[in-house]
Amino acid sequence: MVHLIRRTNGTEPVVRFFESYNRNPGAQPHELLLVMKGFDENRVPLEYEPLLGRFPHQTFFVPDTGFDINAYFAAALASHHDYFCFLNSYSIVLDKDWLRKLYYHAQKKGVGIVGATASWESVYLNVKTDMRSQIRAGVSTSQRISFFIELMKFKRDFPPFPNYHIRTNAFMLRRNLLLRIRLGNLQGKMDLYRFESGRQSLTRQLLHAGYRPLIVGKDGNAYEKEDWYKSETFRQGNQRNLLIADNQTEAYAKGDAQLKSDYSRLAWGDKAAPALG
Numbered sequence: 001m002v003h004l005i006r007r008t009n010g011t012e013p014v015v016r017f018f019e020s021y022n023r024n025p026g027a028q029p030h031e032l033l034l035v036m037k038g039f040d041e042n043r044v045p046l047e048y049e050p051l052l053g054r055f056p057h058q059t060f061f062v063p064d065t066g067f068d069i070n071a072y073f074a075a076a077l078a079s080h081h082d083y084f085c086f087l088n089s090y091s092i093v094l095d096k097d098w099l100r101k102l103y104y105h106a107q108k109k110g111v112g113i114v115g116a117t118a119s120w121e122s123v124y125l126n127v128k129t130d131m132r133s134q135i136r137a138g139v140s141t142s143q144r145i146s147f148f149i150e151l152m153k154f155k156r157d158f159p160p161f162p163n164y165h166i167r168t169n170a171f172m173l174r175r176n177l178l179l180r181i182r183l184g185n186l187q188g189k190m191d192l193y194r195f196e197s198g199r200q201s202l203t204r205q206l207l208h209a210g211y212r213p214l215i216v217g218k219d220g221n222a223y224e225k226e227d228w229y230k231s232e233t234f235r236q237g238n239q240r241n242l243l244i245a246d247n248q249t250e251a252y253a254k255g256d257a258q259l260k261s262d263y264s265r266l267a268w269g270d271k272a273a274p275a276l277g
Helices: 012-023 046-052 068-078 098-106 123-137 141-157 189-197 202-208 225-231 247-254 257-271
Strands: 002-006 033-037 058-062 083-087 111-115 170-174 212-216
Touching: 002 012, 002 068, 012 046, 033 068, 058 068, 068 083, 083 098, 098 111, 098 170, 098 212, 111 202, 123 141, 189 202, 202 212, 212 225, 225 257, 247 257
Parallel strands: 002 033, 002 083, 033 058, 111 212
Antiparallel strands: 083 170, 111 170
16 A cells, blocks of 8 residues: 655645544555655654654655656556555545455456546536636637637547546556556646546546446445446535545535535536535
């Protein structure tokens, strides 16, 4: 199990993760590999030692460049476990058997990746909807042309809705599949969006290779991509079936009814069923 710790985030996310990990150890034998990003001289500072020292672990140091995905791939290349589970800096595990449940479904024939959350959201549709709103509000002919050119770029890079993709905050897959994934040139945030939900996303590369992407819920069940909206894990209902939380699921949970409705609609379209408050 790989957990990313980024120096610039400070100790608060580390405290929250390890408190949850202490309560919910996963019920599956595993090695804990901590990817330490941006730590000078490849050394864990003193203030982190009480947080990390309670748990047997290995450390893997990377510079504070690129994105989480780059660090994950570097860790996988340096290790030789058959399966890897990756949790980002803001992950909070919510179930005592979370790792066992992910691993159980990850081993099934034909499964390429399992995740704690996923979405059908389409960046292309979001941009198209926003541009239409601006046009209705009144723009010049030159602005319309500029909008059209920009929209064609998003159409080239992102699939239409429903755009099936596992979110990369918490996911598991076999090492041999991970090393077949093409990262592309991850230079900016938009490159990261392309990797997570673009036409050559992590999920779509596995789909094109004939593998299935699954969400795994706290109930222990796995959900096929057409049924993800039923899982009540990400921006749906009160997310009662969520196995691993992160900053995005928390933003939804803390939002008012309007925000929940907006977020749920972006993720699931007419299948949205947000909590009422």
